[in-house]
Amino acid sequence: MSNERLPVIGAGAPSESGKGLRRRDFILLVSAWIGTLGSLLAVAAAGLRGLVPNLLDEPNIRYRVGKPEDYPVGSIAFLDEVRVFLFRRGDSFRAMSGVCTHLGCTVNRDDVAEGGFRCPCHGSVFDDGGRVLEGPAPRPLPSYAVTMARDGRLSVDRARVVSPDRYLVLEEPFDQTDGEPS
């Protein structure tokens, strides 16, 4: 069987001048390739997009903690689930991340030296305000806004980074254990 008549895809007849593709064939060829590759890419993109999670099974960004009276005056509490330090000074509260800005290890309260935090992984040292004193950490530990929720519990908003000097000051007597209806 002769295959003379078999059309060769993409190989158009030569143009009048004798070289190159005819304009019509060129347009057909280009649009066919764009269509083919484009649709393959679209399918691949749709399939891979599912790998970027839309919902996380992780602690809330605005993390609800205990009541103010749960934290003694002058204490530094560590909130395990979100790895945040909660400072209480008098009637004021502030929160600071305990995740080293270098490579994500949890910093430890340095009890030997005078205050500050130390990362066990690569030796970064931070002061109580989160500023880097030494080591490879590129940024200070961020401080987060602390607010009082309606139910009288404190809330740490990890989306709101604030200056380390910002405290939540509780002016009214907040010890509501007596006043609460029970």
Next chain:
Amino acid sequence: MTPLRSVWQMVYRSVFRVGLPKTDLGRAQAMVSSFFLHLHPAKVRRDTLRPRRTFGLGLISLNLFIILVVTGILLMFQYVPSLERAYESMKDLQFVVTAGVLLRNAHRWAAHLMVIAVVLHMARVFLMGAYRKPREINWVVGVSLLLTTLFLSFTGYLLPWDQLAFWAITVGTSIAAYAPVIGNQFRYLLLGGTVVGQPTLLRFYVLHVALLPAAALLMVAVHLYRLRKDGGLARPDEEVLTVEDGDQLPPEKSYGLMALAEGSTPLVGHDPEEEVLSWPHLLLREILLFVGTLAVVLALAILSDAPLEELANPVHPPNPAKAPWYFLSLQELVSYSAFIGGVVIPGILVVALLLVPFLDRKRAGTGVWFAKERWLANTVFIAVLLALIALTVVATYFRGPDWSWVWPWSSVLTSGG
């Protein structure tokens, strides 16, 4: 019995078409007609078989890969990639499964040895200048295989879900986040979230048991195919064909049966004394090397147990938290600067490795150990390798709690290691 026997003969013949070869022609035919053997040439140069030329490092790497696939599949029957079951699976392997300890040890030792073998294989190829034209692309495939090997080790490291695993992966994926522009998105995708958790474990599991081994298998196939097509081992006296038109480029070294049956063609024009039949000379050495590799892996697996630390604690890292040894040089570098040490320097090293065959277009000194003409390239390569080894030694023996400098002979307790 006779009909049964003839049926057996038919089946046997349909599988082993030429039977056990008795003549040289038959031995050559066996190599080309079998799927499992056809990656081999029918004949090899005596040179190729000399241990001192290659130390068999590429083949040892392949053997270790095979051992890893087999032990890995057996481990998959025992392991569940969930936060609740992962660590329990490790304990089951240790206390419940028959030969479970041996299985896990063998997998771990083969993985360690494969990193070493692949690096040494690359060093051998570099020091001989064997990456040069026409083997540029195969060198690039080889570098990709090295990176895949490291990534396989890295993903496998998380699966036991002990303290070491959890924090090594926390640190490792945080390094990835320093990559410019896409760093943070890449980490989010890799972890399946913002912290190492259940999605991370599942992702690393799929990467470790499916995606990366499949990619490695494909690249190994390409690597071996190109090894054949590019003319086997690089030699000082080989001719490099420079036909501009790719279609016209004849295969540089390929023995069809015609070549053997009809005598020499221009392509096999060299002294036949230099060559021996692959069956049995090459095959026998391959089998011996495999048995030897397996013996070493098993001996190490019997002598030394894979460590398992306590269950992962996502709140507090061990102190010091050390990565596996093949990433310790990287960890030592990032302890100075995460961006320079974790992204810039490794990036430069990988790009330099990939570009080497395209920058070095000379011929002199190809295919010999430590050629004088290559002193500069070889010195730089050895210096970088020694620097990485030095960093690894420092990170292993001289780093204590909080990554502070300790002397190995001081009595500071270090966990893991």
